[in-house]
Amino acid sequence: MFLRNMRNYEILEHKADLKIRVWGETKEELFLNAVLAMQSSLFAEKRKAKSAKRKMSASSPDVSALLVDFLSEVLYLIQTKKEIYSKVNFTKFSDTEVAVELAGQKVARFNQEIKAVTHHGLKVRQRKDGFWETTIIFDV
Template sequence: MPYEILEHTADLRMRVAGKTKEDFFSAALEGMMRVLAEKPPKFFEKKLRQVKIESPDLTSLLIDFLNEALSLAYINKEIYIKAVFKKLSETILEAELEGAAIDGFDEDIKAATYHEASAAQNEKGEWETVIIFDI
């Protein structure tokens, strides 16, 4: 499983992992979107959104990417099913998000936080981190 929900008293703690940076970022996006909408629509008209982010390191880049996707989701009332990465380095990300319009969200995620987040490769060589979402 690319993402797993762990216990947290007040908020939402999630572990995400991926073989490549692209898989890793996609897993985090999928995990967050699944919290927003447990059952995303199967058939939908594809909505495309462009994101460009620059951050000081990979951990911040991931959190900033999730927060950007979250803002777009709430403003446009959309859920993002897939991210196509045009550029993904340690500090720069350019991607196209593919989404579907939805009527409402299952959960109100206020933000992805930097708290506990630390993107690093584990012993299997996979990228991994824990993310706390404020809900």
């Protein structure tokens, strides 16, 4: 799936860290939108057309922990490889395990640093309208 700049997240006020509310029609879309929200907050300066492809996986005891672990793994790749991903293809997705293929491009640098994805208050839940939602706090 290609990541699009949709309004499926919003940045919330927080005293010291970055707080983002994310939602999606499915849990898979929620995870995709969380990647988009995290990447957009980094304010990356893209390089010219140098492509990047990666594979990664994560597993956790429940879907909330899985989201944190998944985002942490993606953040690690973003920061160590200096890449931003425009395509995320889930080859496996369950409440306890994900495997993805990432495709994107190299970046020159980031204008914002995210130190960590936190578990603080994070709970993936289904709203009355059927959408899935969570609020994520990033240590910046």
